[in-house]
Amino acid sequence: MDDEIYIGLDLGGTNIKVGVLNSSGKLLSKVSVPTQRGPEVVIANMISAARKAVDHAGVDLNAIAAVGIASPGSLDIDAGMVLHCANLPGWDNVPLRNRIAEALGAPAILENDARAAAYGEFFAGAGRRSHVRNLIMITLGTGVGGGIIIDGRLVHGQKNMAGELGHSIVVPDGLLCGCGQKGCLEMYASASRVGQRAVQALQDSQKPSTLRGVLKTSGELTARDVEEHARHGDELAWDIWNQTCRYLALACITAVHWLDPEMIVFGGGMAAAGDFLLQPVRHHFTANYWKLEPPELTIRISELGNDAGITGAAALACALLRPYADNKGIRNAGK
Ligand SMILES: [Zn+2]
Incomplete structure (x- = not known):
């Protein structure tokens, strides 16, 4: 359990940010790549950036416990879909959560980017007290x-x-x-x-x-x-x-x-x-x-500034696995 890691993906109009966090909530590595255009290309970029971040962190892909994805636009959170997005042309009814989960072989959650950032700030930023x-x-x-x-x-x-x-x-x-x-x-x-x-x-x-x-x-x-x-x-x-x-x-x-x-x-x-x-x-x-x-x-x-989104997405992914825990982020994970 100590080796569990969580991935936070933050999909922005300009850049995709990825963070790898361990079960103590520490950011082990960070990768940022250009978003580019069209869901297929962007999803491929998200997956390769996540693999790169895992590699940089020096951990095994099999150690990923869960993945959190922060996305702009109109979302169906329960279905894990991006319904449409003004900043990402061509994104209509994209099953982003399942595509990422399948590629990385771990459960995933999808969350609105501003909400994910708020959660990140809550557990690891200004609100971590x-x-x-x-x-x-x-x-x-x-x-x-x-x-x-x-x-x-x-x-x-x-x-x-x-x-x-x-x-x-x-x-x-x-x-x-x-x-x-x-x-x-x-x-x-x-x-x-x-x-x-x-x-x-x-x-x-x-x-x-x-x-x-x-x-x-x-x-x-x-x-x-x-x-x-x-x-x-x-x-x-x-x-x-x-x-x-x-x-x-x-x-x-x-x-x-x-x-x-x-x-x-x-x-x-x-x-x-x-x-x-x-x-x-x-x-x-x-x-x-x-x-x-x-x-x-x-x-x-x-x-946390620009890291709030990846941090919050990862923490929410952890909360998904431990919905009833008193979860002040992932510091308590794996115990
Ligand atoms: Zn208004």
């Missing part, structure tokens, strides 16, 4: 994704839609989201929208701003531009950044009242801002939180 049993992760990338762990378990909901935190409405009758709702968090706090909101603010006001030069040169603004110029004291950039943190804080307050987590973790590209993101979010959280009693919530930045 034993007192954390309830954690919410909010991923700030092109969109706003999320994952919810309650009582140590990843929450799926009736249609595996639990954790779509980016579509929490934070502004009544606000900006129209691609999902058809108005005022979704994603329309205000995703990395792409922060840049676009800054462009709009420049167009709507005559205020001097150092961002005007950047916009003139590159024709667009990124969340990183807004962050940098806010750090350097640009008032308009700071207003956008600070407002973004306020929306995030309001979403956190709602999440706390619904689910009472010990921890909320921010991940994704914008979380690289670190304290510059956390401090205003914490400020707005405290300022707006109810006064009945002080909050007992820790708000942090992801500790």
Whole structure:
């Protein structure tokens, strides 16, 4: 049992990441290869990358206890299928889980990528401390994704839609989201929208701003531009950044009242801002939180970064084998 290993596969639009973890939860090896196009090619790439990672880890392919696969797109979790995916053209009704399981000769699970990352952060990242049993992760990338762990378990909901935190409405009758709702968090706090909101603010006001030069040169603004110029004291950039943190804080307050987590973790590209993101979010959280009693919530930045997906996928694969264990990840596996 001590030699059991778990594989975590993270299928992204650009890269496939694979991690091999041992039964103590240690990452033994990591491989990243380009995703390329079309399900057949991509599945072949996933399998060869997994074999390469096993080889790099110096373990035997027969030692694989289970495989976890984190995938974007619309999934049928129970059937292990990718139904369709905007980032992966040609992926319609692909039985990804079974294809991988057959090729690697081990049981496998399929999970949404943001949920897998949340689980990874829960057991081996910011939430690994034993007192954390309830954690919410909010991923700030092109969109706003999320994952919810309650009582140590990843929450799926009736249609595996639990954790779509980016579509929490934070502004009544606000900006129209691609999902058809108005005022979704994603329309205000995703990395792409922060840049676009800054462009709009420049167009709507005559205020001097150092961002005007950047916009003139590159024709667009990124969340990183807004962050940098806010750090350097640009008032308009700071207003956008600070407002973004306020929306995030309001979403956190709602999440706390619904689910009472010990921890909320921010991940994704914008979380690289670190304290510059956390401090205003914490400020707005405290300022707006109810006064009945002080909050007992820790708000942090992801500790695993890009490894959260592979780690979480592997840990969920382990949980599949030990569904009734008190499973704080795979540290307890094999005992
Ligand atoms: Zn929406």
